[in-house]
Amino acid sequence: MPRIKAFKGIRPAADKTLQVVVKPFDQFYTEPAKQILQNNPISFLHTIEPLIDNPFMRGSREELIFKKAKEFFEDFIDDKVLLSDDKEAIYIYRTLNKGQWQTGIWCITAIDDYLDNTLRKHEHTRADREKDLIEYLDNTGIDANPVLVTYSGTPALEKIIQDKVKETPLVDFFADEQQHQLWKIDDEETIKTMVSEFARLPESYIADGHHRAAAASLAGIQRRKNNLKHRGHEDYNFFSTLYFSFDQLIVFEFQRLVKDLNGLSELEFLYTLKKTFEITETNTPKPSSPHAFHLYLDKKWYELKIPVRLLEVKDPVAKLDVSILQHEILSPILGIEDPRRDKRIKFVGGPTPIEQIVALVDSGEMKLAFILYPTSIDELIAVADNGSVMPPKSTWFEPKLHCGLLIHKVE
Secondary structure (H helix, E strand, O other): OOEEOOEEEEEEHHHHHHHHOEOOOOOOHHHHHHHHHHOOOOOOHHOOOOOOOOOOOOOOOHHHHHHHHHHHHHHHOOOOOOOEEOEEEEEEEEEEEEEEEEEEEEEEEEHHHHOOOEEEEEOOOOOHHHHHHHHHHHHEEEEEEEEEEEOOHHHHHHHHHHHHHOOOEEEEEEEOOOOEEEEOOOOHHHHHHHHHHHOOOEEEEEEEEHHHHHHHHHHHHHHHHOOOOOOOHHHHEEEEEEEHHHHHOOOOEEEEOOOOOOOOHHHHHHHHHHHHOOOEHHHHHHHOOOOOOEEOOOOEEEEEEEHHHOOOOHHHHHOHHHHHHHHHHHOOOOOOOOOOOOOEEEEEEOOHHEEEEHHHOOOOOOOOOEEEEOOHHHHHHHHHHHOOOOOOOOEEEEEEOOEEOOEOOOO
């Protein structure tokens, strides 16, 4: 039973929203990120990875970053750049993304859901990444990047959502090729109904944000130990979450590009593939259904159909297309044993135009490309319910959420 809660959201002042919110950066010290930090004094990016430009500040780089980030956050509140809602609320978030509306419920979720596996996982987390996020949360108290969660939904929750989005949004803006809208639900009866509806569900599933969920949970456990007056309702017992029902998520695949044929000629490589797969030439770059790969090699497209015997296994991970590609082609034929570390393989995710992938192969930078069909929500659920983890780069979920739109403050 997912345990959700309303919270007093902190959000940008209406006339400052576009200046404050920022799309996520894979690496903060890219040139675009530096430009934002240098040119926009109220970008929320200042509270995530601020530029340290004072040579007289004392402490390690991490200590200085946390100190500066917290100062920016407090200044934004003092200067009314960020405003806190007076009452606890649950929020409805909607985005128009690639021509499709996606609507979700924004609330906070009990860390116990993560700890007892009510909130189910499908990825391993790294201790070093958890440590960084725990230190950031402990030092700043800023919980601004929600964990993306998917769930089955209920008719009652759907009605609440549909009724609410008929009203004028509290926030409505366009940024990074997406429309973003936010509504607030703060009447106690509706909140009570939503909490009880979530409590009826057997479980929910992390789509994106495993490290954030793990870090919030570990930080919360430590605070419980340190608080002799712990009661269970404190902010550290919860973390920011945005719930999208199964039908509201967009799932993209990650394509695999490889630099060479591991010493094989093109004819030898194709001949080896034919020992396992049914191969036909095609004019279509992307598979139209699961259990087939499309291969781009020497300016030709091929379809590789997965044999039924490879799909009849019980293990939900082994029967994934990404697993079959790894275990039947990438590892035994192309010699890519560890796709996380092998520099001969490149992953291209999300809605990257197929023309860009073709260009990488035609230029000679890469030798071939495998195009996959997206992993389904049902496959993800089967893996998570089995207590297993997905292979690396199995899914790209959208929407990708902007930072700074709605903040949960952990006192």
